[in-house]
Amino acid sequence: MHLILTGATGLVGHAVLQHCLASPAITQLSILSRRDFPLPELPPSANGTKARVIVHGDFTRYDDPGLVESLRGAEGCVWAQGVSSNDVSKEEYVKITHDYPMAAAKAFAPLSDKFNFVYVSGEGADPTEKSFTYFGKIKGRAEAHLLSLPSTSPSLRVYNVRPGFVDPGSNGWHRNESFLRTSVMAPLWRVTMPASLISPTEELAKVLVDLASGDGRAVKEGKGVEAEGRTLRSSVIRRWGEVWGTATEGEAKHTEL
Template structure:
């Protein structure tokens, strides 16, 4: 199978890339990235496509992806890493909402009429019914989930969209990806420090990268049909962290 991956140099993306590289039935991985991806070096089935502008997907690029079977969109940014004056609008919304929606449309058009599965990495705290005090990440990721679902419902659409909401992403026991993703600092660093506590008292909210990467890869390889069972919401197309852990056998 031919899978597409974005965000391969990040923490979640590194976990996904390792899973794709070690899955025999994945024969080709097209990685869209702004910079080289060291973890992909030396792997014949991994093809890094340097792409700088995620608001624009030219026909030459999409031609390389026209036979893709699925995509994991792991690209993203913490709301804590954008300027405060932009946090409520442009930068965070563009990266979290605009980029994946534009690419999903372009991918659907280039692969049509063959169905293509699009897996969006959302996050716990995302909601499609935000309230007055819902943080910007919850509002924006929830909106992206909603809009991807709407896109897949358009007449004649070949897009099969599923969103997965990881909890506390934990690379502790995933030595194969060590050194390939940025170390957590600041507020994110504090989050990393509480992972041992979460693993002990609230494991349902922990997302081990090895298991998360495997589930995301398996979903991208699937037919994109609605899911069911504990931890599945949104018409069978939103998987919470509880659902991810269930699918991973945790």
């Protein structure tokens, strides 16, 4: 299966990258990035040619025929690109958090007969935009607008995934400022936050890739599942991770959550 990934140099995106490289089910991975970067060391079982970095400068446009052709046949995308609302202006935050994924979902929908677009949102996202936080309003706006797209693009299936505190664990390939801040706070959050609000990167990556590559049957109505199975809260990520820990990959994909 051919998947698209953004945000591969970030905490969540890198975990997704590692999972895709190790998964035999993912035969091709197209990584859209503003800049080129070296891929991590591949696991022994990985196909050394299946991942490629495509330098893409404008995430609001996908009108380059060469780019479109290189992505044709892809069946899913994990949109892990993001930035803290404290690090950029409000206008830039809207552009990165809302405009970029909206443009991509519209452009990617025709790449195959069925295309899964998985948006990495966050706990606190509010689709009604009544949240007191700017993060909650804009993430919620992106969720709502993405969920409206399949009405005009029948091939598109959208999933919003809301991790809580993203626990990096031993995932320390990159040492950017965001990773360092998260690592410093991780020991405190592990003992003070409910487990349902903590999203270990390995578990989160499995959920994101499973949604991007699956047929949707693993998502059932239940606690933490909203929007008719299209929005998954952090508690679902933990339950999914527990299923993965006790079942084979194929079994986990068809287990009710």
